[in-house]
Amino acid sequence: xxxxxxxxxxxxxxxxxxxxxxxxxxxxxxxxVAVADHESGVAASVAEQYGATPFTxxxxxxxxxxxxxxxxSENARHAEFVMAAAQAGKHVMCEKPIATTVEDGWKMIDxxxxxxxxxxxxxxxRYNQPVRRAKELIDSGRLGRILAVQGTNRGQNPGRWxxxxxxxxxxxxxxxxxxxxxxxxxCLGSEVRSxxxxxxxxxxxxxxxxxxxxxxxxxxxxxxxxxxxxxxCKSFPTxxxxxxxxxxxxxxxxxxxxxxxxxxxxxxxxxxxxxxxGDNFDLGLVGDFVAxxxxxxxxxxxxxxxxxxxxxxxxxYESARTGQPATLARTR
Amino acid sequence: MLKVGVVGAGTMGSAHxxxxxxxxxxxxxxxADIRAQAATALARECGARAVADLPGxxxxxxxVVDVCVPTPMHRAYVEQCAGAGKHVVCEKPxxxxxxxxxxxxxxxxxxxxxxxxGQVVRFFxxxxxxxxxxxxxxxxxxGTARFTRGGGFPHASDDWYASFAQxxxxxxxxxxxxxxxxxxxxGPVRRVYALTTAGREFNRLDHALVSLRFESGVxxxxxxxxxxxAGFATRFEIAGANGIVQHDSEQAAxxxxxxxxxxxxxxGVAVPESPTLHSPYELELRHFADCLLYGAEPEVxxxxxxxxxxxxxxxLESARTGRAVTL
Numbered sequence: 001x002x003x004x005x006x007x008x009x010x011x012x013x014x015x016x017x018x019x020x021x022x023x024x025x026x027x028x029x030x031x032x033v034a035v036a037d038h039e040s041g042v043a044a045s046v047a048e049q050y051g052a053t054p055f056t057x058x059x060x061x062x063x064x065x066x067x068x069x070x071x072x073s074e075n076a077r078h079a080e081f082v083m084a085a086a087q088a089g090k091h092v093m094c095e096k097p098i099a100t101t102v103e104d105g106w107k108m109i110d111x112x113x114x115x116x117x118x119x120x121x122x123x124x125x126r127y128n129q130p131v132r133r134a135k136e137l138i139d140s141g142r143l144g145r146i147l148a149v150q151g152t153n154r155g156q157n158p159g160r161w162x163x164x165x166x167x168x169x170x171x172x173x174x175x176x177x178x179x180x181x182x183x184x185x186x187c188l189g190s191e192v193r194s195x196x197x198x199x200x201x202x203x204x205x206x207x208x209x210x211x212x213x214x215x216x217x218x219x220x221x222x223x224x225x226x227x228x229x230x231x232x233c234k235s236f237p238t239x240x241x242x243x244x245x246x247x248x249x250x251x252x253x254x255x256x257x258x259x260x261x262x263x264x265x266x267x268x269x270x271x272x273x274x275x276x277x278g279d280n281f282d283l284g285l286v287g288d289f290v291a292x293x294x295x296x297x298x299x300x301x302x303x304x305x306x307x308x309x310x311x312x313x314x315x316x317y318e319s320a321r322t323g324q325p326a327t328l329a330r331t332r
Numbered sequence: 333m334l335k336v337g338v339v340g341a342g343t344m345g346s347a348h349x350x351x352x353x354x355x356x357x358x359x360x361x362x363x364a365d366i367r368a369q370a371a372t373a374l375a376r377e378c379g380a381r382a383v384a385d386l387p388g389x390x391x392x393x394x395x396v397v398d399v400c401v402p403t404p405m406h407r408a409y410v411e412q413c414a415g416a417g418k419h420v421v422c423e424k425p426x427x428x429x430x431x432x433x434x435x436x437x438x439x440x441x442x443x444x445x446x447x448x449x450g451q452v453v454r455f456f457x458x459x460x461x462x463x464x465x466x467x468x469x470x471x472x473x474x475g476t477a478r479f480t481r482g483g484g485f486p487h488a489s490d491d492w493y494a495s496f497a498q499x500x501x502x503x504x505x506x507x508x509x510x511x512x513x514x515x516x517x518x519g520p521v522r523r524v525y526a527l528t529t530a531g532r533e534f535n536r537l538d539h540a541l542v543s544l545r546f547e548s549g550v551x552x553x554x555x556x557x558x559x560x561x562a563g564f565a566t567r568f569e570i571a572g573a574n575g576i577v578q579h580d581s582e583q584a585a586x587x588x589x590x591x592x593x594x595x596x597x598x599x600g601v602a603v604p605e606s607p608t609l610h611s612p613y614e615l616e617l618r619h620f621a622d623c624l625l626y627g628a629e630p631e632v633x634x635x636x637x638x639x640x641x642x643x644x645x646x647x648l649e650s651a652r653t654g655r656a657v658t659l
Contacts, residue, residue, distance in 0.1 A: 147529055147537065147539055147559060148539045148559075150553075150555055152478075154571075194654075196543065196656060198525075198543055198551045200475075200551065202473065202475030202476070202549060202551075203475050203571075203573050204573055210475075211476050211551065212551075213476070213551050213552075213553050215525055215526075217527065223528075223529075224527075224541075225527070225553055227553060229475065229476050229571070231475055231476050231571035231576070232571075232576070233472075233572070233573070233574055233575050233576050234574075235575070236576060247539055247559050251560075251561050252560045252561065323523070324655055325525070325654060325655070
C-alpha cells in the first residue's frame, strides 16, 4: 500500500482551482487535505465541498503535513506563494502564467531548486488528447517538415482581477498566449526567436488589452500566428477555444481541442451550447503532477516551460509598444 | 446589346465565357487563345467565334474585352484594348506590379474606356451577407477578423503560378481576394506584417500569414496557402463586441454525394456541392454589363484593385525585410 499524496491548495482566485480540486479528489492515490484562501467564506465553502481543512492564512496551511500544493492565486501573487511553499518543502504546481515578470519567474524557479522541490506549470492543454495526437503526427514525421502553424485561444473577458493590471500583469495577451505558445514549443522542440504583435482593447475592456494578434518566428524556421483575444460574445455557445492548424511538407492537420462536444439547444435559456464529452484534461494535468511527486521524478512541464511561454507574451507587449517585431532576449 | 470578347480560354476564361453566353442582353462574339484547340472548343460550346489572338479579337467589333490571361501579361493586353477604344474587364490581380497596374489604369482613363477588375469575392453571397451584417451593426463594433483561403497548388498553362516573378505567389494571386474584401468592410489599412514561406521553401509549397491593422482599429489575420496536398477551402470569422459571424466552406456545403463505383462496387469519391441560382462569376459579370449597358454605379473599381495590390506588396515587403510596413 502506497501512501497517498497529500495535496493542499492555496487561493481560489483563479477559477481553474475548482476544477483542479475536483481532479485531486478524482485522482487515485491523492488526497485534498487543506485549502487556503484569504477570504474566509471561500475557504470554508470550498473546504466543506471537498472535505478539506480550511485556512485563511496560507502560512498556516504550509505548516500542515502536505507533500504538495497547487497555487491558483492572482498572477502577481504566484511568486510569493510559490517561494513560501518551496521554503516549507512542498512540491508546487502553479497556475499559468507562471508570473507577471521575468524576474519573479526566475526567483520562483531558483527557490524551488534551492529547497529541492518540484515546480510544475499548469498547462492542461498538454493533456488534451487531440493535441497529443497532433504531436504524435509531427513526431512520427508524417507531416514532413513543419512550415507554419496558426493557433487560436479565444475566450471571454473573465473580469474580476483579470482586468486589474497590478494583479494580472496583463490582459488577454498574457492570459491566452501562454497555453498555445507552450504547445508550439513542445510540439516543435524549438524556442520562439521573435514576435510581432498587434494589441488593443476592442471588446469593452477599459484599462487592459482584450484582443491581440501575434506573429511568431521560431529558431528552427517555423512561422506561426496566434490569436489570444477575449473575443467570444456572451451568446457564444462555449467559453472559447484552442485550435491549431499545422502545415508541413508532408501534409496538413487541423486540431480543434474542444470539438468533442454535443450541440445542445435549450428553450429555457434561449441559447444553444456545446456540451463537452472529451477527456477532462485537468484530470490529466493533476494526475501527472501527483504521479511525479509520488514517483519522485521530474515534472513533465517545468517552471522554465512556464517562464519561456510568459517571455513570449511579454515580448508581444514590447512589440506592440514599438510597432516592430521584438527579439526574445532570453537572459538565462 | 453588349458585344463581348474573351481573351484566354483557361479556367477563368471558360467560367466568364459561359456566364456571358447565358446573358440575354450580351453577345459573346469571340474567344481568343493562342492554343487554337482550347479556343475552338470553348467557342463552340458558347456559340462564339474562335480567334487566334488579341489583334484578331479586336477586329471582331466588340465593345468590351475580358482579359483572362496570366497576370504578367495583363498590362500589355489591357493597353492594346484601351488603344483600340475597348472597355476592359481584367481578372484579378490587376497586375503583378503596382507600376503595371497604374499604367493600365492611366491607359484606360486616357482612352476614355472603363476598366473593371474581377475581385469576385465581393460577389460571393456568403461574403456579401457577412458584410451586410457588419454594416448593419449586427456584431457591434468589430474587433478582430480572421480569413483563410487556399488548398493545393494550382495548375495552369506553363505552370506560371509556380513562378514567383510571374504570379507573386499566394500573397499577390490568392490573398488579394481577402485583402480587397477586408478593405471593403473595414476601410483603409494602416499597417502590415507578414510571414511567408517565400524564400524559405520551394517545391510548390507556398504559405503566408499576414497581420493587417486598419485605420479603423480592426485587426485582421489572413492566411493564404497553396501548401496543402489537395483541395480548396475558405473560412472566416468576424468578431464584434456583441456578436460573431463564422463561415467555413467545408461546413456550408448543403449537398454531399457519395456514388458507388459501378466497376468495383466500392466507394467512389465523396463530392460536396453548394449550388446557387447564379455563380459569383455570373453575378460579377452581370454587374459589369449593367454598368456598361445601363450606367449602374460600379461596386468595385480599378482603384480598389490597385489598393488591394498595394496591401499584397506591403506584405511582400514586410516578409522580405522582417519589419512592419506602414501604408
